[in-house]
Amino acid sequence: MLKITDLRARVAGRDILKGVNLEVNAGEVHAIMGPNGSGKSTLAQVLAGREDYEITGGSVTFEGRDLLALRAEERARAGLFLGFQYPVEIPGVNNVYLLKAALNAKRKAAGESEVDAYEFLALIKQKMKFMHMSESFLTRGVNEGFSGGEKKRNEVLQMLVLEPKLAILDETDSGLDIDALKVVSNGVNSLRDPQRAVVLVTHYQRLLDYIEPDRVHVLSGGRILKSGDKSLAKELERRGYDWVAGAEVA
């Protein structure tokens, strides 16, 4: 589904990604782990189409299409979803309106009709319940005044409504207490399906107790240094990131 080949990118004159290779197939859950500053978030933002990042080499295909040639909104409509590490607050723009506009944009791109307002409200209420979100969400601005945990739930809620083919969740676990972590994990697990894939970007192994990955990759210094199955995460937890970075030097 997603094939990243020797991807290189720079931000503000600094090389951050220095040749990333990664292949994600439908039905799989991948975890990308790594120390702070390793390039995890950059990779997520580059895949979502952030313009401030300069692609200096490599290629990315998504279902056989050249992902890098698409604009951010085209990627989203093609079924790629990014759960932001720090979701921005947009006061004055209603949560529900944004979601509805997003869903309709996707449906329109797929040649489908716009969603019926009544059905939409029913759908969103059902998903909100699943995500343990309060009704006040319906009247508030996008992420406006949300706590860190509420913002992350909102990201997952959006994902559930938009039903992407590929979800990239950037540190969706950070800042969550244990109850919220369970809710968020349930949300992600409910989306698991042979037709979809999930990429979890995380610093800690904790999330992987709730969402079991098929593959684990360690990103460090802008490259994937090690890949393995879920046991790699456990080993990382035990031995620390220095272990992997050291391995490369050796």
Added chain:
Amino acid sequence: MSSKSEEVVALLSQKYRHGFVTDIESDSLPPGLDEGVVTAISRKKNEPPFLLDWRLKAFRHWQTMREPTWAHVHYKPIDYQDISYYSAPRAPANAPKSLDEVDPKLLATYAKLGIPLHERARLAGVAVDAVFDSVSVATTFKEKLGKAGVIFCSFSDAVRDHPALIERYLGSVVPPGDNYFAALNSAVFSDGSFVYVPPGVRCPMELSTYFRINAAKTGQFERTLIIAAEGATVSYLEGCTAPMRDENQLHAAVVELVALDDARIKYSTVQNWYPGDENGLGGIYNFVTKRGECRGRNSKISWTQVETGSAITWKYPSCVLRGENSIGEFYSVAVANNYQQADTGTKMIHIGRNTKSTIVSKGISAGHAENTYRGLVKILPSAAGARNFTQCDSLLMGPLCAAHTFPYMEVKNPTATVEHEASTSKIGEDQLFYCLQRGISAEDAVNMIVSGFCKVVFKELPMEFAVEAQNLLSVSLEGAVG
């Protein structure tokens, strides 16, 4: 709070520490100003003809100008014919070749000011070009700087030894007709400092000049010109003190900075001119034009000022950000107590693409003082991607003082981002009470709170001066809370 108020009165009545007069015979021109005086100044300094012409042009232009009135300050009209425009310590037959030959009275003056001019200076790693009234009397560390290729000398020496550089850069940032006081300075400036840092050179030490106004009724009109060539870096500190006198004295300096490609200039000022007494009598009128131009790409000019002195301060150290990606910064602490008036701030003129500026201003008012921040951020249509952030905070101490914030933001490019934040409030009662409850004296508590308020600016000062600035602030404001 009434016992505290008495304490405040007592503490605020603290006398100016730097008020003494050195008794040296001055070689002065009589008061008055006309083309003859301008010519005489130029002759006394053996200047080349281009400079005399330049002065005369400035003088003629000045005569057509009117004194500005827009600043939020009030003062009696200045009689420009009642000022002596030249005053130099009488030169002995031979100029001093080393510090040993310098008039001991002068050195004693510096010692009282605590200037690290002698051995202490070397230990502190500071080169001092001490301007006593209008003529440089001693310059240290010439050798070390010479080795690096850095020129650091009095303005007069620069006119003599590097006339080409003077002719090329003088007035290129602050044109002679820029404003009333700059025009006056251009006509009659007596001396000042000159710095040239050649391409790729990082100046090996902090450069410092201590200005001092000494003779009675002497206007001080220095001229400072600093050029950092491609890739050069320099940090310059100016400290100012003046003796106590009943009448007001005018100080109208001009400072020009030029930063070429990739150059960096840091200019720090600790200004402690005599502020007048507690009734507002006497004190310096500090009407100064300071401007830097980031002429080259990726260049940076940073102004840091701690203004505690002068009866009236009227200055706006500014940056013209012409080079692409250039950066301008202004960090200021301005303290006004008793009857002091300060109208200070900056101008950031964004011309080049992706230029950035930061303004941080902390104003403190006490007594009957008026403290005004005035700043302009101008984004021209050419300055795509320009950014500015401004933070102006004012702290009020006592019911009779005033604090004003007058920012101007003119944005002509839709890709620019300009942000301004300001607040004005009294010193926090709860913070104060917290400290008192922990057994800290009111005076110490105020000092702590005020230094906390100013910290973000102090940390921009070179280390050795940050402490001095902090002390100065404590002296200016001890217990100033009512």
Added chain:
Amino acid sequence: MSRAPQVSTLPQSAALRSFAAQWHARDVDALQPVREEAMQRFLKLGLPTMRDETWRYTDLRSLAARSFVDAPRSIRDSTPPDAALALLGNSERAATLHMVNGHPTLPVAGEAIDGVEIRPLREVARLDPGALLRFLQPLSDADQQRWGLLNTALFVDGLYLKITGRLAAPLVILHVASGDGADNIAYPRVIIEAAPGSSATIIEHHVAHGEHTPLVDSHTQLALRQGAQLEHYRVYATGASATHVDSLTIHQDRDSRCKQFTIVLGGGLVRTALEAHLDQPGASLDSNSLLVGHAERHVDCVNIVTHGAAETRSNQTARAIAGDSSRVIINSKVIVNAGAVHAHSQQSCRGLLLSPTAEIDTRPQLEIHADEVKCAHGATTGRLDPDMLFYMLSRGLDRETAQSLLVYAFLADVLTGMSVVPARAAIENALIAQLPDSQTLRKFR
């Protein structure tokens, strides 16, 4: 008989000479001494220039060469004014007062309204000049009051509204400006006094009618007595050729609350001044400005709030959008007088530049003479937030929609404060029509 004011020098410009001529031609009334003083001061000060602090960004030199004559007192044809917004929807209880070039067309359409006394100024001047003089004085030389002086000298008629009860429905004053082809000038004057404990919502709506629009020098005064509550709107929707100089003065007594909206949606050159005085403890003001720069429009908004007493509160919110080749200026100033302890003020000025040929100038100012205060302001000018934009794009919204949505959200702070629902809807509609992507914007209203 009228007398020429004694001024030491003859008026310099054609405009000033024409104002002096209007002065000569007018009928003397009981307000004469104050009017004469105002005229003298105006002629002495002259037209504002860019050297005057609050006129720094607005050039009126083109007016100087023109000779102005009175605008007609009525409109010949009776077609409805251009571009009047339906600010009241279909509410039956609402009432509209009409003014043509400053002349009220009384009696009011429909019945007299409970809780409000409505009188033409000309009548008040004749029957009770003392009552009127209280509002005309003291005169001020402040440069934001310059045109107010001229209005005081030369207004012929106007409206005096005294709110005595609690008005359930909003009241609209429809100001129609209409010229006869000459260089007309009109001096609309409105005085609104809200009696103790009264409450009302009043909308002043400025529109143009016909081919020619006079120069309008309008002046409105609001006086809120103890505990009064007033929501006041000024909505400008004149044509692109109109020049309008409006000044609003507000005086607030103890515990009164004023909510003010200044909405610029029309005009070629629009200058709006607001001068508010929180004269007694507990007075509170919310000033909201929504300034839309469109085509070649020049909008200069000056808001000056003076905290003259303890425990007063003010909140100023200004939002400016400049597109095309327009220019929008926000001057927002808070003055806290000595002794006005526990004054609390907040200013927020934000500008959005939508075009490379537009300009926004912002001056949020603080002038503080008391120490026990809390005053803060924030100001930003720039483009749409790129993080917000990216977030929306990453959810699949197309760029136009995302941008429009953000523009709309930018204005929401001002719009959501309006309590007159039909007015808000009408203003939104008119506003959206001047924004890029208005089609998209309409969808999510």
